[in-house]
Amino acid sequence: MKMGKICNWIFYVIVCFITLSLTSCASDDNGNDASGVLAPVAQEATDISLTSFKANWDNVFRASEYVLDVSTTNDFSSFVDGFNNLSINQLSQSVTGLMSNTTYYYRVRAVVSGVISGNSNIVSAETNTEFPDDITLKSATENNFFVGVAVSEARTNISSYDEIYMREFSSITAENDMKMASIFTGIDNTGAIIYDWSKVDALVDYAETNNLNVHGHTLIWHRSLPQALENFSGTDQEFEDLIEQYITDVLTRYQGKINSWDVVNEAIDDDPNVQWRDTVFLQRMGEDYVEKCFAFARAADPDIKLFYNDYNMTFDATKRGKVLDLVDQLLLENIIDGVGYQMHIDYNFPSTQQIQDATDELVAKDVLIHFAELDVKVNAANDLTELTEERAMAQSQRVKEVVEIFNAIPQSKKYAITVWGLKDDDTWLIPENNGRPEWPLLFDDSFDKKSSYQGFLEGL
Numbered sequence: 309m310k311m312g313k314i315c316n317w318i319f320y321v322i323v324c325f326i327t328l329s330l331t332s333c334a335s336d337d338n339g340n341d342a343s344g345v346l347a348p349v350a351q352e353a354t355d356i357s358l359t360s361f362k363a364n365w366d367n368v369f370r371a372s373e374y375v376l377d378v379s380t381t382n383d384f385s386s387f388v389d390g391f392n393n394l395s396i397n398q399l400s401q402s403v404t405g406l407m408s409n410t411t412y413y414y415r416v417r418a419v420v421s422g423v424i425s426g427n428s429n430i431v432s433a434e435t436n437t438e439f440p441d442d443i444t445l446k447s448a449t450e451n452n453f454f455v456g457v458a459v460s461e462a463r464t465n466i467s468s469y470d471e472i473y474m475r476e477f478s479s480i481t482a483e484n485d486m487k488m489a490s491i492f493t494g495i496d497n498t499g500a501i502i503y504d505w506s507k508v509d510a511l512v513d514y515a516e517t518n519n520l521n522v523h524g525h526t527l528i529w530h531r532s533l534p535q536a537l538e539n540f541s542g543t544d545q546e547f548e549d550l551i552e553q554y555i556t557d558v559l560t561r562y563q564g565k566i567n568s569w570d571v572v573n574e575a576i577d578d579d580p581n582v583q584w585r586d587t588v589f590l591q592r593m594g595e596d597y598v599e600k601c602f603a604f605a606r607a608a609d610p611d612i613k614l615f616y617n618d619y620n621m622t623f624d625a626t627k628r629g630k631v632l633d634l635v636d637q638l639l640l641e642n643i644i645d646g647v648g649y650q651m652h653i654d655y656n657f658p659s660t661q662q663i664q665d666a667t668d669e670l671v672a673k674d675v676l677i678h679f680a681e682l683d684v685k686v687n688a689a690n691d692l693t694e695l696t697e698e699r700a701m702a703q704s705q706r707v708k709e710v711v712e713i714f715n716a717i718p719q720s721k722k723y724a725i726t727v728w729g730l731k732d733d734d735t736w737l738i739p740e741n742n743g744r745p746e747w748p749l750l751f752d753d754s755f756d757k758k759s760s761y762q763g764f765l766e767g768l
């Protein structure tokens with residue numbers, strides 16, 4: 309009887325043991341599985357934002373790496389792009405480029421001596437619905453570099469604009485109001501330039517009142533040519549004297565108020581075999597006209613930071629080479645301080661590596677760096693009639709990459725990132741100019757932050 313009970317008891321223990329072993333072999337729960345490697349314990353997600361979170365897990369003894377999966381379903385029947393079997397050699401991983409207000413799931417495995425464990429427990433993380441209101445572009449970049457926005461005088465002193473300019477930005481650039489054709493309105497019969505300072509004065513006052521830096525754009529640009537210069541009948545020397553007078557007058561009038569200027573914009577030709585774009589300035593002043601303009605500006609005020617600004621710098625290596633040669637030349641004469649790479653880019657072009665390489669080449673020069681005119685097209689292929697969530701995320705990721713690249717520039721060389729307009733329906737890329745709709749900026753038509761805004765913050 310007693311013996312029988314003991315037998316039953318032993319039998320019961322054996323059955324339990326076998327059952328437990330089988331369960332743990334088949335289970336995805338943490339613990340030893342068939343691999344013999346302990347699975348990690350996944351921990352709560354942290355740093356949750358609108359489009360990202362950080363996945364965390366505990367150390368597994370002797371693990372050389374971990375492998376992470378992220379999915380929108382808890383059966384992991386599909387994976388978030390780039391997060392299937394992702395190898396990581398730390399105990400956390402930022403998961404970015406996500407949709408807002410969405411639940412994600414993650415699990416992780418450990419690799420010990422080349423053997424991979426079973427899955428950890430599954431952790432869910434829900435991305436935020438609201439943008440953070442305790443951080444702004446300005447607060448996140450304070451003291452590091454200017455975060456600028458292209459404005460027009462007509463879009464200031466309007467509360468919906470003012471509120472965002474002041475909250476988010478530390479610098480403004482006139483999208484058009486400080487161009488030559490806007491200021492230089494004619495030549496009187498004594499040969500003197502007739503000026504209209506009204507919009508520049510208004511913008512400079514606005515900036516002063518609201519504690520915003522002003523980056524001047526642009527003294528000399530072939531696409532903003534006053535009629536009086538286009539049809540100028542005087543000699544080449546008289547033409548050049550007018551240019552010197554103009555540069556001197558503008559810089560002197562705003563001395564101490566506009567501390568940096570694009571002196572010449574887009575002077576280099578796109579044709580690889582041609583150095584200078586054929587403009588009236590080239591024709592009238594000769595091949596050293598860019599040099600002359602920088603020298604006039606330096607002479608007017610040696611403290612103003614002088615920039616050269618051009619487009620396609622990130623992917624057209626030949627054009628960039630020509631620009632960088634020009635920069636070397638101007639540096640020899642100490643008449644340049646900075647370079648603007650215009651950032652009119654696409655959500656999928658150029659590659660991040662191209663932007664990085666182009667930036668590295670500029671970092672090698674002794675100049676301040678301006679990522680100017682940032683806007684990110686999402687509809688170059690004209691395949692959208694509205695901005696989809698997916699494309700908005702891709703745009704956000706792109707903005708993040710650009711900001712990351714800028715942010716990694718040595719501190720002493722960071723000047724500014726300037727966004728080319730505040731909200732999508734203010735962009736120069738409107739269908740009338742562009743032949744298709746675009747949504748290239750950080751705010752939507754209703755002044756609301758877009759995912760691309762969040763991307764900017766995440767790049768910092």
Ligand code: 9MR
Binds near residue numbers: 573
């Ligand atoms: O965005 C500007 C647009 O409103 C003007 O019509 C256009 C012509 O003056 O200039 C646009 O800005 C340009 C900038 O001044 C220089 N780089 C290229 C920009 C887009 O054309």
